Amino acid sequence: MQCSCNNCHIRTIFYETLMSNELDGFCGARTELLLSKGVTFIRQGDEIKSFKYLKEGLIKLHKTDDTGKTQIISFGKPMDFVSIHNIFAEKTYSYSVTTLEKSIICVFDLSIINNLVKTNGDFANRIIQTTTRTANKIISDSLDLLGRSMYGKIARVILFFQEEIYFTYGFDLPVSRKEIAQYTGLSIETVIRVISEFRKDGLIKVYGKRIEIIDKKGLQAIYEHSK
Amino acid sequence: MQCSCNNCHIRTIFYETLMSNELDGFCGARTELLLSKGVTFIRQGDEIKSFKYLKEGLIKLHKTDDTGKTQIISFGKPMDFVSIHNIFAEKTYSYSVTTLEKSIICVFDLSIINNLVKTNGDFANRIIQTTTRTANKIISDSLDLLGRSMYGKIARVILFFQEEIYFTYGFDLPVSRKEIAQYTGLSIETVIRVISEFRKDGLIKVYGKRIEIIDKKGLQAIYEHSK
DNA sequence: GTAAATATATGACAAATATCATAAAGAATA
DNA sequence: TATTCTTTATGATATTTGTCATATATTTAC
Incomplete structure (x- = not known):
């Protein structure tokens, strides 16, 4: 059958x-x-x-x-x-x-x-x-996550969606900033601010929910050195 | 047999x-x-x-x-x-x-x-x-633990040993301040300081590793309101 | 028993993160 | 379309927590 x-x-x-x-x-x-x-x-x-x-x-x-x-x-x-x-x-x-x-x-x-x-x-x-x-x-x-700073936490989330969900450098975040806050234990404002900083530092581009990773190695370095 | x-x-x-x-x-x-x-x-x-x-x-x-x-x-x-x-x-x-x-x-x-x-x-x-x-x-x-302040974290640890391990209000902590730090993700100094504060506030008595819980309800209140 | 290492303790200060306020952009609703 | 609600964004400020320095007490090693 x-x-x-x-x-x-x-x-x-x-x-x-x-x-x-x-x-x-x-x-x-x-x-x-x-x-x-x-x-x-x-x-x-x-x-x-x-x-x-x-x-x-x-x-x-x-x-x-x-x-x-x-x-x-x-x-x-x-x-x-x-x-x-x-x-x-x-x-x-x-x-x-x-x-x-x-x-x-x-x-x-x-x-x-x-x-x-x-x-x-x-x-x-x-x-x-x-x-x-x-x-x-x-x-x-x-x-x-528990052991990392806010930069490491947010870098981890972005890398997670790139490496384990979408496999491309550009993708639409399936979660709101608020949900990222609920996952990382950070406040919403902190999540928004860190994403803005990553954008200002040229690590990613941000258009609302759309994320494009510009400098993956930079993001990884932030994640790895964030203990 | x-x-x-x-x-x-x-x-x-x-x-x-x-x-x-x-x-x-x-x-x-x-x-x-x-x-x-x-x-x-x-x-x-x-x-x-x-x-x-x-x-x-x-x-x-x-x-x-x-x-x-x-x-x-x-x-x-x-x-x-x-x-x-x-x-x-x-x-x-x-x-x-x-x-x-x-x-x-x-x-x-x-x-x-x-x-x-x-x-x-x-x-x-x-x-x-x-x-x-x-x-x-x-x-x-x-x-x-992730969602709690340093006070809530330390209160949790003390209550854990009282409620789940020793069952008495007085006991010797089986872990160092450093180990409490490694468990909670706090720094050693923060752990020591919070324990000192609890002592100064009359919640516990501290003699080195020896802990005596004086005000269990107070500790519980701190734990519960620490989100 | 003494020296060295480790653990506890506290102050002063710095850094990280949260909170409050406000505003603009987007999305949902009537 | 206008209206409301939610999301994103940013500044100013407060709170929380960490770091560095220093001191004493306690434990471990020789």
Whole structure:
């Protein structure tokens, strides 16, 4: 039987671990969500019933505390599992997830995944690796940011979108200055000011959301010397 | 067969998931390490060959970057798995682990754990839950610290040792001011100054490493209003 | 037991970052 | 189109935190 996941990267993550009959069940039971930009499709506090995979697009993981302050925890790109480090440990989501661009989400019933974990040791192993890698990336990224100055933090964000999301020197920032502030822990004004300084120093060009990296080595040097 | 892990908390984590014969293999193949204070028993970069459990004592997870700067990632207490969020994802340790007090570490060969993951779905499930919970705690703690002022950060550290480690209002800090700085991202002088301020304000008494909490509600208020 | 190293402590000052105020540009809405 | 709301931008100023200097106390090494 042809599985509609054939062209999807999720196969390369789990394929080898699944028997043909398991794969059919796995792929057959999935739903696809086509979401436009700005849709919060997971809300902190909601019960976890499914396992979600970002097939295309861009998302942010975020949480709001009792005082109403919002923090952005990480950005997710295609081939990322959404909130995967959360779904096996808790009954409800600790974080919300919102699209930053038009995105396609694959939704699997959590019971199918849990069942495969129980019956297929290799699959269980893949899940363990994937969850821990996802969590480790969040930990090392947030520890990295913690130790840097405002210049290093903003340089990191710009380099992140260039190196891990758009792969070109010119791109439209998918986040507002405010969201960069929520991710870095800086104030909005500081974010705006640092971006302006980078522009004045000829490191980047800025036209609203549009960023063009002029001096990538300079940006990298700022990032690296910002401890 | 009597297993010497009978009195150990690790049984309550994995017990129900293991058949009697599996349990024998699990417990029989373990080694115990008795370590004095200040011993680095896991070093970043070393190959991961075992699964380690902190039976008694206190440890810190830390890493040193290329510039020689050391960051403390988390503190581990009894019943914690040491670096568990790392061992399934990587071949080598990303972090070092050092005892802060005399500690007992149980060492299991990683292949035994991996084998159980493959053959026992319930056990695999427990491992997934444990790894993700460990990682989630680190993520939420570090996000929490990131958003707080120096007063909130130091209050958090003092409250952590009172509430999660010693359970009494008076205790000896198991870490130096420098280590608190490495954990919070503050400078050493700032850590010392804030502790002094807390003392001058009558929140705590300080005799070198000895801390006595005088006004716990006051400390909590500082922590909570420090965003 | 003495010397050296490390940890704690505090002051003075500098640097980093936040806050408040204000304004213009853009986007959303009626 | 006019109106409102949000985002971006910048200046002035205040607050937070770091750095450097120096001193004492404590621990470690020989």
